[in-house]
Amino acid sequence: MSDEIIDDRQELTPEQVAMKDRDRDALHILPLETLPFETPPLRRAKLIKNVRLNSVVELFSDAKAGSGQMEIDHIANQFGWPPRPPHKDLVLLKKLAPLHSYDVYSLRMKFRELGIPVSSIDDLKLSGDKVKELTKYMKTFTFPLIQQIYGDDVSVQSFDDLVGLFRDPDITKVREKLGILSEKLMIEIHEVPTFLEDYGDVFLSLSYYRQCMDEVEPAIDMFLEALQEVRENYQLKQNLNLMQTCDTVEATLNSLMAAISGRFETFDRYTGNMWQNLNAERFRQVKRFIEDYHTTIGGCLCAITVKMQAWSLRFPHAEAGGPAQRSEFIVSEMKQGIDYLREIESNAPKVEAIDWDSE
Secondary structure: OHHHHHHHHHOOOHHHHHHHHHHHHOOOEEEHHHOOOOOHHHHOOEEEEOOOOOEEEEEEEEOOOEEEEEEHHHHHHHHOOOOOOOOHHHHHHHHHOOOOOOOHHHHHHHHHHHOOOOOOHHHHOOOHHHHHHOHHHHHHHHHHHHHHHHOOOOOOOOHHHHHHHHHOOOHHHHHHHHHHHHHHHOOOHHHHHHHHHHHHHHHHHHHHHHHHHHHHHHHHHHHHHHHHHHHHOOOHHHOHHHHHHHHHHHHHHHHHHHHHHHHHHHHHHHHHHHHOOOOHHHHHHHHHHHHHOHHHHHHHHHHHHHHHHHHHHHOOOOOOOOHHHHHHHHHHHHOOOHHHHHHHHHOOOOHHHOOOOOO
């Protein structure tokens, strides 16, 4: 199976490679080729979150033909699997379906919990292009480390420069820099590369989620403006069920975005505290704290992003669709899954329960 997948990748066009990278970087898409499925059509499919926040198998997607989606409960009939015992692929799909987000950071946590193997660790990393996009976000977290270790050394301007020092052919120079980091972080020299890898990865995850939030906020603003127009429509305002739905959707979106913003503020505060007395253990505390929230933040941002993308696709500009069409879409699609969103937030770890050593 693995040989077949590798061969397929070698034959991909640049456009197909770019599409695969976009899928891997998305919150709501899980390419199934990365997992041990036995059924060939499934290895070419994706698991996605639809506008109602249900997980469905997307067997094909084409600009002309559209998206061929199938509910997981119907997959067995599609492939002629017997009801007993359940097919291995169906068992795996049912493990994946309840996950709140398919971003790589949430998947790492959940795959470990569920004992799900992947074909390559690179399948749970962001693409190179996405990492480049996140450079401006990463500077907030990497520059303080560089300053702590190197001060005003102009030869080290980025995290890549810092990591690159340990690939320098000058062994004496490398040993010296390793010694500086080892002493500053109070860890053994051989632990330094792992520390840097963990440091870069945990703050890359935070940068990724921040970017996702920044990208969805304009769409939320446009949607809330549309909600207000629906409320002000003379005929529609008589529909009490519609008015209540508008209020519920708006309140849920505002509450979730406020909660996500609040968590980012907490991350910033804890990260700032870490720099007051930098060492590896303090970083590990911050790392655990941030990772505890990966599935909550990823789940909320995934659901909100899917909803906003669906709205923007249906109503791409302020004049698209009339009040009646918009109100119908709000009730039939945007309202669906609101309880699911609340469930994600209600199950989030409690900040008060995190044992943070401020000493």
